[in-house]
Amino acid sequence: MRLGSGTFAACCVVIEVLGVALFLRGFFPAPVRSSSRTEHQAEPPAPEPSAGASSNWTKLPPPLFRKVVIMLIDGLRDDFVFGSKGVKYMPYTTYLVEKGASHSFVAEAKLPTVTMPRIKALMTGSLPGFIDVVRNLNSPALLEDNVITQAKAAGKRMIFYGDETWVKLFPKHFVEYDGTTSFFVSDYTEVDDNVTRHLDKVLQRGDWDVLILHYLGLDHIGHVSGPSSPLIGHKLREMDSILMKIHTSLLSEERETLVPNLLVLCGDHGMSETGGHGASSVEELNTALMLISSAFERKPGDIRRPKHVQQTDLAATLAIGLGLPIPANSVGSLLFPTVEGRPVREQLRFLHLNAVQLSKLLQENAPSYKKEPGFEQFKMSERLHGNWIRLYLEENNSEVLFNLGAKVRRQYLDALRTLSLSLSRQVAQYDIYSMLVGTVMVLEVLALLLLSIPQALNNKAELEVPLWSPVFSLLFYLTFLVLSALHVIVCTSAESSCYFCGLSWLTAGGVMVLISALLCAVMSALAEMFAGGKFLSKNPAHPKAQWSELDVLILLGTMGHMLSLGASSFIEEEHQTWYFLVNTLCLALCHEIYRNCFLRDDCEPQPCSHVEEGFVSTAAALRDRSTCCNVLEPHRVSKNPTALDTLRGYEKWMVLASPWVILTCCRLLRSLNQTGVQWAHRPDLGHWLASSDHKAELSVLAALSLIVIFALVQRRCSLTSKVAMALGLLGVYCYRAAIGNVLFPWQRDSKDISKGVIEARFVHVFVLGILFTGTKDLLKSQVIAADFTIKTVGLWEIYSGLVLLAALLFRPHNLPVLVFSLLIQTIMTKFIWKPLRHDAAEITIMHYWFGQAFFYFQGNSNNIATVDISAGFVGLDTYMEVPAVFLTAFATFAGPVLWASHLVSFLSSETSSGSALSHACFCYALICSFPVSAYIVLVTSLRYHLFIWSVFSPKLLYEGMHILITAAVCVFFTAMDQTNTQS
Amino acid sequence: MKNTDIKRLLYTHLLCIFSIILSIFIPSFFLENFSILETHLTWLCICSVFVTAVNLVLYLVVKPNASSKRSSLSYKVTRFLKCCIYFLMSCFFFHVIFVLYGAPLIELVLETFLFAVILSTFTTVPCLCLLGPNLKAWLRVFSRNGVTSIWENSLQITTISSFIGTWLGAFPIPLDWERPWQVWPISCTLGATFGYVAGLVISPLWIYWNRKQLTYKNN
Ligand SMILES: [Zn+2]
């Protein structure tokens, strides 16, 4: 089958996306689940164990508390309550911690430290998988067994105020609720006032059992200005007064009813030193947890230090406190201090219930549960417990009873701890089979791409894909049979519960066919290459191609970057790698320019290949690549040495200065956003601009940037899109002014902050308009096929539409990133690529490198916390999944996408050869699939690394997203290429 | 292309390496608690002085470019002054490049500048000795197939290997090993030194092995 190399590359990347998706599905393990989820309600609670004597306690124990108030403060780090900040700003809470009837804990959250998974963990007691981060944007209803559902089934009346996420997780559970959206991060008063305004009314009423309050303000302050901002103190003081209000109200009610109530103060996750969350620093993991109730009476002098517990322990404790069955998937153990005041028999009953639940979960998730130490401990304590009950029912000697009781309790607590620990460890189990299938697919595609380099980069940009002949070959059927047999064996073996086996047989068969076909294609390509290699080596007239320094640098840089992905620090600081490479690239370009400028006449290399001779031996293996890469630029230097001569005086100076201008731009951008981990806390321009004191400076900068963007973009647009662009950029400024980021000159202070929906939609309309004009031009160029410039204009318009969208979505302090990106593109086009006549492959790779660097210049990192979710809500009233995800993805990957689309428009406008675009597409696909394939293999081998969750997994998600975007870009390339060839 | 030339090249290079080794050990006799890592800046100064001195002496003794005619004293003085200016300029140039590569702009200025000085010592000083203050000649030597003698060839190799060493020396900085030598600019200066030494060792050997293929325009 004959394919253009662009089409071929696009197909390869699409297959690669499938492989990566399969790998991701296998890599992010499904959380520990109880299979008996549905019939759990009907299941009777475990009866009290008893040796011989029959116990009369078979029902669930009654609730310990009449009312429960859960006050969840988003981002409540432990030291905000127990540290110096707590003492300073939360006097009432500190009093309760030190002297009041309360138990305080430092609850350790697990990764990912993002709100929705943490709410799930608090309410179900289970550990949601890492993949929940991705679903954080659209939280579907929680189907897992949890405290809220249990409470609803038990007829409790619940009220909720606060973060909307809860309402989405528990859609029909609350008798009354008021959700506030958490996506306007800059607002930290209204979100909390929305919760507090209901409080007086609700506390007076007595018609509820559970009240849940989720305060978002603290977290928002953290995101905007960090944990050391003075605003934190104000917010903590406000929270303290609210806590006091709730507590006094509960106490006064208790005086009438004489039944204790429970007030829970907790945080969902902490806050890193920069104010974000999502990763695994101690500050993000440790949250405050306080249980306050008059049942926890304490004598004077009884000092209780905050103990370290797991966040998941709260679910079991709440269930026991409310007299509910413990959620089936909970891996937490009861916080024992809460039941310490109860009689011994009740204490043991609670512990037993918890241990039964945990051991059942263990049975369902670990095949060899009988050998687990926790299970053995549990069996032992259950036996002892039975003895204790018998003695108790026989009303035996109280001394013996007391001692035995203490022993049983200790045993139970040990068993609970061990069980909980081994269950938490269960989560980290990988679905190796799916991962393997995905990896094989990706690697086969990569091999195919590598092997087809010589053909794909030839002048015709077409290649023979050896697909049909091998499909009917013996090898294909053999491979298919072997794979199917393997599939059957793996999937029918006892303990596997993998995703790939869960697929229907047809789908799995399809994947098998794909894998074996790819294998055959790789094999035949290999065979062909060997045959070709023999032919070439026999042919002495084969021209020697030279590697320019730039080619060497590009190859080494790609390799080096791939290798660097194996170290966690290099992943955390990947931006440094790219900045470094881009700088070196600029210096190499500089060298090339200067050599071409000054040495052109006197030192044209004589045919003295002696120095190369030495390299040839070492680079013999690479020579094949070098020849094919340089086929289309046969002796660039010697062929057109006068490229720089044609330039006029000032242009020559600009050519000489351009690398330095670019380097300076990169240096400025680098100090705009500090990212990564080690140097993220350094002061940077972005924070300085974003702080509220420098609003005037920010406004001037934003306005200037928008003007420069217009000046740089408009030069190649048609008149309509010029006007649309101007209006759109004006709309961007209005939008930023409306949401209070920047000021109009006539506006002294920002009083009325709105969501800016109208302004943003105004800009959206122009974006769509420009994109539509561009598409129309492209279609016209295809139909009429008369005018080449129409197509160029159309591509540029699509590019400028994307620029406008990026300008809308970028935070105002990031607008210079866009400006510099446009500036560098303009300079490189005019003064480097055109005069030096680089070939399509080199230009593609330079675009890719700059795109990657700009990804980090924007302030992104390989950490989930730096994703700017607020970009997904620009111009939207309510949460809408598809546009929100699209906008967020575009805002995050704006750098690479803009550079890629610039590449398309540059190549189709500048180069005369028709094959440039398909060469570029092929190179882009190749250079993007290198890191992702390497990373998949690396991550598989490092899957038990300490930092697998905090460093490697987020990067894997980024890589998955990146390959998806690459696929989109390649398909776009191919579409453009098709129109090119047809016209 | 005589073997004696290569031998002379080897001896001069061995002397350069010896001067670096001396700069590590001699100061510890005179200075209290001297070590490369802790009193790094002192070592940088001493090393650069030693290497410069050895280079100058070798240049005067060996006289690799024999073509230089007898010329007046004033010419020599201006030439020397020009060389000094070139050296200073190259220091500032390297400093600027380090800043462009991401070195802090204001803090650690002295460290960055001394790093620029030592890199200039390893690269610019031999260039000045061999080629004189002649930028065009420099560009010629550092482009493909531009060398005209084994001295220039070895200069090319040592200079490029010093640059590569510096370049590679930046890699350990982001790693979280918390070693004292990961602090800016120690790893880079060490990388430059290792690169320079490696270049000094490699270039005579490489020239020796390739002596059959190497034919220079002038010879
Ligand atoms: Zn949160």
Ligand SMILES: [Zn+2]
């Ligand atoms: Zn948050």
